[in-house]
Amino acid sequence: MKKILVLGNFTKKKIHDMVSGLKPWLNKYVETAIVDLSQDEIPEGIYEMAVVFGGDGAILSTCRKLSGNQIPIIGVHMGRFGFLAEITEREVCKSMEKIFSGKYSIRKRMLLHCRIQRRDKVICESIGVNDVVISRSSLSRLISIRLLIDGEDVATYRADGLIISTPLGSTAHSLSAGGPLVTPDLNAFIIVPVCPHTLTNRPLVVSGNTKIEIEPLSQSPSIGMTVDGQIYTELEGGDKVMVERSDIEIQMVDTGERTFYGVLREKLNWGGPPNYGRN
Template identity: 35%
Template sequence: MPTRFRHAALIGKYQAQGIRPMLEGIAAFLSRQGLEVSLDRETALNTDWRDHGALSPAEIGAQCDIAVVVGGDGTMLGIARELAPYNLPLVGINQGRLGFITDVRASDWEEALGPIIQGDFEEDRRAMIEGDVWRDGEKIFEGLALNDVVVSRGATAGMVELRVDIGDEFVANMRADGLILSSATGSTAYSLSAGGPILHPSIGGWVLVPIASHTLSNRPIVLPDSQDVSITIVNGLDVSANFDMHRLASLLHGDQVRMRRSAVQVRFLHPKGWSYYATLRRKLRWYEGVV
């Protein structure tokens, strides 16, 4: 069977101790399968590995047709945002502790990668949140999130008051430590720990979750992702907006965070037979107590 892919990018969690031997093994395996292999530039610099060409995310998007990401969900989140506009499929090999979106076990990577690069895989597309921050009619920040956008107070500040509008309709003023707008993918991340529900990634929806709300009647709500969501800073000190790992600090009263469904999606490739429910069982230990 001919190889489906021709040029693979290899991205690693270069901060992880001892990751280079694993990256070298994956690169050698891909080369034996007939693929050209390039390293993400940051991975190459931080592992001092020069055996393969080093590319920026934009160059990876233009030159490669598959990306293999070795690390945890944080590593995947960072590169997924940068590569999503190029429609590049991603395979995640999990070296982290949890791993909802880097789902191939580190011990099983060769068994999983072989069929995938030959075209035998399950494809999974994930929606993203696109947003920006406005101050006095001027856009001061824009970002893209796969998991969530969080508007919250600083570590030493008191609670904040936030106005929520959905579409053209005012919803509520909420006093809390903050608000999370989560995608279905992010519903198993911060949103879950704050009491939000799990959304299957095929659902076209978001979850709006108050963080430690002052009013117990302010509950998580599932929203259609066809409408824009705006969060306006009414009151509070040291308020920040966080797009996954990209943080804009020191928002002012009257600043508005506007969010909408992005036109781009993230493409994940999984081994044949992959199941979202099996991932939940494994990661959330739902099998415990079952005889």
């Protein structure tokens, strides 16, 4: 390994100080290009890995920015939740030495591709790592959303919104709305209505090869599409949101120190025995 990217939001003092302190040590092993996610563009060049310092938001943003470059990505947890990060700030040097000696593997994860079609024209498109959400943006009213899968009319929801999630995003907004936990290696979409007004509107898990079409039926001016909780686009009456698997995959670095189920137990306190209490 000869050259890596190191990324983070350096307006945050903790991240700035961590990266500044580590750079001389990293330069002993590889050439290091530093990128401030709050303002810098990704510099041109051939990089063999991207190391992201921050929380899940920084990792999501980096995954989208680098999705076309096919650079393996590893996150260093310096945020609140850190579900996507592979290593903690205390383990940085030990884990990076392991990586520099070649003791790691690459896990490929599917991305989604979404676009907004307005009067037969595509007005917006984006790659999504976790999810795309159709929801109301202001007034506390239910909205009507029509769902089609591979051209078939599947359901019309009266709900606060609708989430289309990748397996990687199943532990994010989808989980909060009652969606299932899905291992990140699957080829699937999770479709989860947000607070539906019909008890039979349950989450769906469908093949990642399906083509999903969402049509907001409500005429409210405050309905929008949000990608990964970071990119928002207002929708107009008659707009259609098309979601399918992207041709691009992201490559996540796996040092073997964490597993999906281990993270569930650690971060979500999942899978513990029942607490029956004591008399």
